[in-house]
Amino acid sequence: MHLLRHIMLHCNIAIALLLAMPARADGVIGLPVRVGVMGGYQLTSSDFDVLGVRRSALRPGDGALLGLRFGWRAIRALELELAVGLVPAGTPTDGASALLLPAHLDLVVRPFAWVVAPYASVGGGVMALVGGDAGSDADALFSAAIGVELVVDHSLAFRFEVGLFGTDAVAGAMAFSPTFVFGLDVLAWRPRHEDVVVEPWTEPAPPPVAVPLPVPAGVSPDGDDDDDDVDNEDDRCPLHPGEEGARGCPDTDRDGLIDPWDRCPIDAGTIAGCPDADGDGVPDRDDACPNHPGPASRYGCPGG
Incomplete structure (x- = not known):
């Protein structure tokens, strides 16, 4: 848990420094924001501890990941992005239901202004158990991802990324669960003619x-x-x-x-x-x- 807090502290410092920068979006016209939907799958770690009473006999299962994303373009290559999702995971060991809600604020780096371009993100937030038979709980969440996006007519971006959620573990310091996500974003800005x-x-x-x-x-x-x-x-x-x-x-x-x-x-x-x-x-x-x-x-x- 101490390792997770250490990572979260550094993520929060990096995001705070970005927020302190002048709010401008180089080379664009319009609002420097994007709104998107996402869908994919989460392979939940067997050591993932987000089941309230911390019963090691229970484990949240794998499940579909659905959600929304909201991005703000601070400068040309850097964005802040808030992602909120739902994972109907269940607990396969006893057939109970469990609904997970990952919410995280990420720093997204897009170094190339290409039609098809890679990107990477890192951030933190909370992984909450918000419904089901296993009670409720909330733990700090570390998130990271790498992906690629295809921009169509400066207004739509199709995305695919492979991510990693890290949170409190039952036995170890952290448990990591990979995610595979497709997304579609609507961009509110367009590049300047300059x-x-x-x-x-x-x-x-x-x-x-x-x-x-x-x-x-x-x-x-x-x-x-x-x-x-x-x-x-x-x-x-x-x-x-x-x-x-x-x-x-x-x-x-x-x-x-x-x-x-x-x-x-x-x-x-x-x-x-x-x-x-x-x-x-x-x-x-x-x-x-x-x-x-x-x-x-x-x-x-x-x-x-």
């Missing part, structure tokens, strides 16, 4: 003006080396066939800006030769929200 890594758009510098080279002996100064019907002396791109209206330079997308100056030579557009579907002045190739107008300072996304 999280999208986009290279800032800048107006390209005009290309240097070509300096005419001396005409070799035997070559007419009125020649047309690229056969585009624009004489070399009037051709700004004498080695590349182009349009007469573009002074002999190619304009592949026919947007009026010659290819050497066109940032998007095969896509017609008005912003340095690039298309701008939402007309916000940021070309589509540099626009994090190409169909929603927004300022260049937000990479073309509307203000939040």
Whole structure:
């Protein structure tokens, strides 16, 4: 029991330090909270002592684990999560009924902002016997888990985790019971558009003006080396066939800006030769929200 209290003390100190940090959620819009449901199975230790009168002849059995979870995103990689569950375990040795209620507050570490990402948690709380024939009791609870989650459209997270409950034991210092849990969380936040890594758009510098080279002996100064019907002396791109209206330079997308100056030579557009579907002045190739107008300072996304 002393070991359990020692672990619980360190968990409480870690959680208190997290609560003392500024309440902010980096890189998100909306409330930094999640709400979820969970379901799984608990393999109860034979030394698990949560049966009130501490009768070693009785042991809570294995059972389904059902519950709710409430999470608060303190910073990008750290969350606080409260989990409350019910385990209709029974007592297989004598056929009595027993309803366990594990409730614990965990520190959840999510170091990777991936669509499919691992996570780990550690915390503490209480394991209570709240119903059945075996009486009632409550003991301190240590909890830990590792898992993986799949985030869908920034709003739903499917989770699977393998956990461990530790509480008072009949014979030893602690008894450990593994759990296997699936979950579905609803996320109340969305990532900011600033999280999208986009290279800032800048107006390209005009290309240097070509300096005419001396005409070799035997070559007419009125020649047309690229056969585009624009004489070399009037051709700004004498080695590349182009349009007469573009002074002999190619304009592949026919947007009026010659290819050497066109940032998007095969896509017609008005912003340095690039298309701008939402007309916000940021070309589509540099626009994090190409169909929603927004300022260049937000990479073309509307203000939040």
